[in-house]
Amino acid sequence: MMSMSPQRTVIRWSLRSVGLLACYGLAMAPALGAQSGSAIPGDPIAGGRMFVARQCVRCHSIWGNGGTLGPDFATVGAGRSLQQLAGMFWNHTPRMMETVRARGIDWPTFTETELADVISYIYYVKLFDEPGDPVLGERWFLEKQCMQCHSVGGEGGAVGPPLDGYARYVAPIALSQGMWNHGPSMQARQVADGIPMPTFVGREMADVQAYIRRTSNLRNREVVLLQPPNPNIGRELFSAKGCVRCHGPAGKGTRYGPNLLKATQQLKVSEIAGQLWNHSAKMAAAMRDRGITFPQFRGTEMADVIAFLYYLRFYETEGDAQIGAVLFAEKGCANCHTPVDGASIGPDLSKSQAVLTPLGLATAMWDHAPAMYDRMQSAEVEWPRFEGNEMRDLSVFLRSMARN
Numbered sequence: 001m002m003s004m005s006p007q008r009t010v011i012r013w014s015l016r017s018v019g020l021l022a023c024y025g026l027a028m029a030p031a032l033g034a035q036s037g038s039a040i041p042g043d044p045i046a047g048g049r050m051f052v053a054r055q056c057v058r059c060h061s062i063w064g065n066g067g068t069l070g071p072d073f074a075t076v077g078a079g080r081s082l083q084q085l086a087g088m089f090w091n092h093t094p095r096m097m098e099t100v101r102a103r104g105i106d107w108p109t110f111t112e113t114e115l116a117d118v119i120s121y122i123y124y125v126k127l128f129d130e131p132g133d134p135v136l137g138e139r140w141f142l143e144k145q146c147m148q149c150h151s152v153g154g155e156g157g158a159v160g161p162p163l164d165g166y167a168r169y170v171a172p173i174a175l176s177q178g179m180w181n182h183g184p185s186m187q188a189r190q191v192a193d194g195i196p197m198p199t200f201v202g203r204e205m206a207d208v209q210a211y212i213r214r215t216s217n218l219r220n221r222e223v224v225l226l227q228p229p230n231p232n233i234g235r236e237l238f239s240a241k242g243c244v245r246c247h248g249p250a251g252k253g254t255r256y257g258p259n260l261l262k263a264t265q266q267l268k269v270s271e272i273a274g275q276l277w278n279h280s281a282k283m284a285a286a287m288r289d290r291g292i293t294f295p296q297f298r299g300t301e302m303a304d305v306i307a308f309l310y311y312l313r314f315y316e317t318e319g320d321a322q323i324g325a326v327l328f329a330e331k332g333c334a335n336c337h338t339p340v341d342g343a344s345i346g347p348d349l350s351k352s353q354a355v356l357t358p359l360g361l362a363t364a365m366w367d368h369a370p371a372m373y374d375r376m377q378s379a380e381v382e383w384p385r386f387e388g389n390e391m392r393d394l395s396v397f398l399r400s401m402a403r404n
């Protein structure tokens, strides 16, 4: 039943090992982000290596691995977008400036790609949510009547195959993939037997997975480490599997399928896995109507697609230029960047190439921080901090100015 061997990798990825592996760059897949287009900026896997190379790990940790001066990224920064994280990163420039200067080290500059990678990594570590609760899982397994047709640990029905093999995985993504692939025939069987279609909310699917892990009679639970889920591959699969035909590029929605950014915005990875299943029957019907073959997933494919969906919220570019204009004045940027009689302390940003993309802005601000810092110090201006979506709105404003 479990012939899809690469799959086990993704799912076996335990909470702790990913922090460690990603931190220390072991057994990592080659950087794919750069090659596979630009819809998702940043390659989290390369970012993990940078996290070490640029010494972030001296002060920050992932799941307790690393320094303790700064926050642990497995516990802060949850679900924040690239621009929100860029704002948080900017806020602690003075602190880093002082540390770096005290040690006589050069200011670490980043290219846009590097900054994207490292921020993407901070976002990525939250992808691995906690395992479910096996006691609750047993309850769902009974209540949703899986037990009528499937056995685990020798107990349960024999209409469908035993599910013991899924105990190899920590996350419920393989389970979701198995259910998806067999969905149409399983659903036909449920209809025939008068069993209501099970759906999953919140952490229920993670709980069922934890129950299977606890109860399974699987003896051989070998550890195989291959690559972790990759949102950039997921993006390609989103096209290749035909999802894009109804959900549109970047999942923005068409008249055939809903906007997936909105639908997944608040969800953890294991919840997205449940959601895919919940909608699979209606989607199968919609695909029949449009003559699209119900796609099958192999190996790490479902994990990659889910990682892609999880990343949709990471790169939001729309914002409010008017709020941005107010922020430009309030944060003091205008004091140095608005030309008076043709001259200003800092460069005229309406002529800057850097502000044309959110990442360009974040990178330029970071790289110019030492010069800005010194001027602010001598002018006794407080270092501006960014909260919530402020960086996003500022970026939209600067872009609109630069284009005029």
Ligand code: HEC
Residues within 6 Å of the ligand: 051, 054, 055, 056, 057, 058, 059, 060, 069, 070, 071, 076, 077, 085, 088, 089, 091, 092, 095, 096, 099, 108, 118, 122
């Ligand atoms: C010298 C120690 C030090 C180093 C090195 C360091 N940081 Fe920090 N970082 C901190 C401290 C302390 C805070 C929290 C207090 C603050 O905002 O100043 C922080 C906060 C952050 C935050 C905001 C987190 C939040 O919840 O507000 C981000 C993002 C961040 N760091 C990213 C990085 C990255 C990426 C690197 C590597 C390029 C790095 N830091 C290197 C000490 C450090």
Ligand code: HEC
Residues within 6 Å of the ligand: 001, 141, 144, 145, 146, 147, 148, 149, 150, 159, 160, 161, 163, 175, 178, 179, 181, 182, 183, 185, 186, 189, 190, 193, 195, 198, 208
């Ligand atoms: C009415 C009977 C029935 C119920 C109820 C049912 N299944 Fe199934 N299930 C099947 C059948 C039959 C198959 C095999 C379908 C096929 O051959 O394509 C299957 C296949 C599967 C597979 C793929 C197995 C493999 O070989 O990889 C998984 C995973 C699965 N079911 C999980 C569940 C879970 C979890 C529940 C409860 C939420 C559930 N099923 C409820 C009948 C059922």
Ligand code: HEC
Residues within 6 Å of the ligand: 238, 241, 242, 243, 244, 245, 246, 247, 256, 257, 258, 260, 263, 275, 276, 278, 279, 280, 282, 283, 286, 287, 288, 290, 292, 295, 305
């Ligand atoms: C034939 C059109 C079609 C295709 C192809 C398709 N979908 Fe859907 N999708 C839909 C429709 C219609 C819904 C809403 C179904 C419902 O209400 O249950 C939906 C719902 C969803 C949802 C839940 C959204 C919500 O509102 O909660 C997700 C997630 C999703 N699709 C992902 C995918 C992925 C991933 C693929 C590719 C493997 C895919 N879809 C392929 C039409 C499609």
Ligand code: HEC
Residues within 6 Å of the ligand: 331, 332, 333, 334, 335, 336, 337, 345, 346, 347, 349, 352, 353, 354, 355, 361, 364, 365, 367, 368, 371, 372, 375, 376, 379, 381, 384, 394
């Ligand atoms: C105290 C004066 C001062 C303040 C306040 C200031 N800057 Fe600057 N800024 C500068 C100077 C000086 C430079 C050029 C630095 C250099 O050459 O390294 C610069 C450079 C930049 C650049 C790089 C432009 C390019 O094309 O390379 C950007 C982007 C930028 N600032 C954005 C901002 C934003 C956004 C704010 C408000 C949060 C801000 N600055 C506040 C003085 C300031």
